Amino acid sequence: MRSFQFSLAISSDNVINQAERRYQIRSAKRLKPWRRRLSRIIIWILITFALTLFGGLLVASFMQLDPTLFGRAFGSLLNLLVVFTITQHFYLMFQTMVLAGNSISREREAGTWELLVLTGINARQIVRGKWWAVIENQLPRYCLLALLRIGATTAFILNMAANFRYSARSLQGYIQLSNDMTILFVGVFGIAFTLANLGLSAACGVLGSVPSQRGTLGVVRGFILQIMLTIVPVVILLYSIRIFYTFGSIQGVPSVYYAIVDAFSTLIDNGLTLLMSASNITHINPGSDHFVLIAPFAVGSVISMLVGVCFFIVITCFVLWVAEKLAVFELATPVN
Numbered sequence: 001m002r003s004f005q006f007s008l009a010i011s012s013d014n015v016i017n018q019a020e021r022r023y024q025i026r027s028a029k030r031l032k033p034w035r036r037r038l039s040r041i042i043i044w045i046l047i048t049f050a051l052t053l054f055g056g057l058l059v060a061s062f063m064q065l066d067p068t069l070f071g072r073a074f075g076s077l078l079n080l081l082v083v084f085t086i087t088q089h090f091y092l093m094f095q096t097m098v099l100a101g102n103s104i105s106r107e108r109e110a111g112t113w114e115l116l117v118l119t120g121i122n123a124r125q126i127v128r129g130k131w132w133a134v135i136e137n138q139l140p141r142y143c144l145l146a147l148l149r150i151g152a153t154t155a156f157i158l159n160m161a162a163n164f165r166y167s168a169r170s171l172q173g174y175i176q177l178s179n180d181m182t183i184l185f186v187g188v189f190g191i192a193f194t195l196a197n198l199g200l201s202a203a204c205g206v207l208g209s210v211p212s213q214r215g216t217l218g219v220v221r222g223f224i225l226q227i228m229l230t231i232v233p234v235v236i237l238l239y240s241i242r243i244f245y246t247f248g249s250i251q252g253v254p255s256v257y258y259a260i261v262d263a264f265s266t267l268i269d270n271g272l273t274l275l276m277s278a279s280n281i282t283h284i285n286p287g288s289d290h291f292v293l294i295a296p297f298a299v300g301s302v303i304s305m306l307v308g309v310c311f312f313i314v315i316t317c318f319v320l321w322v323a324e325k326l327a328v329f330e331l332a333t334p335v336n
Helices: 002-010 015-027 033-063 068-074 076-101 105-109 113-119 123-170 180-209 215-244 256-269 272-278 299-331
Strands: 174-176 282-284
Touching: 015 123, 033 068, 033 076, 033 123, 033 180, 068 076, 068 123, 076 123, 076 180, 076 215, 105 215, 123 180, 123 272, 123 299, 180 215, 180 272, 180 299, 215 256, 215 299, 256 272, 256 299, 272 299
Parallel strands: none
Antiparallel strands: 174 282
16 A cells, blocks of 8 residues: 555656656756757767776676776776766766755745645655656666766776786786676666665755755755765764674675675765775786686675665665655644
């Protein structure tokens, strides 16, 4: 029954969702045609470059080739892709927070908050409808960002691989390539983390907007909420785990402690560190008895990435639940 109510709250039949989507479309700033075409060309060139890097790393792992060739071939373009992706990530995050942070507070500023009370629309429909409208508006942009993130992660790995390659030659050692299946999972979870961050940012913006009289205040509250929800709990829980639990490492199987630590760290950097460590290329010292050209499948890292995505989903649902409860109180409170 609850799942049916959730589906109804975010469906296209939700009048709040429809009204919010129309407002976002009308209020969106429209670029000049030449600027719109130029931005699309740049984005798709970078996405093509990103997918080329990812595909090259995958092929190199599968065919046991030297992946540092890509690093030497593209040089500073790898850094350019990383910088652009990071900039785009925070820009879209800010844009999402602005849309969500103004979604409910705008009703107060426009004097239409009391009309919502008279229509009999419940708090769930208001919160979920406005949250889902932001998701629908930003989803295409975040899908493109997810592809850029896959390439940026690969660029990080190739830069590190070039350093390992230099060290391996100077020390007469070897480099160990990532498993091709691990690389595929890194790509899938890179997309999952990007979309999960969209849901959390939109939820924090809506929660910040519920008690706010002004849109600016709602945006600020949304940012503060996301920072608190992604940093403070991680610090507290990791410190508690370190005190109360100690798990020993079993050969070939990562300890539960480190798996939990890696999963929690995804809340802070949206999975960047975990994605890089899972598909990283390592240096093998000369004389090692355990040298294998292709690393084994990173089961522990994949589990940590799955748990990390689940953390994002759980926190997002919690934020929406709090927003619903707060909206129930605000609907019963007259606007000042």
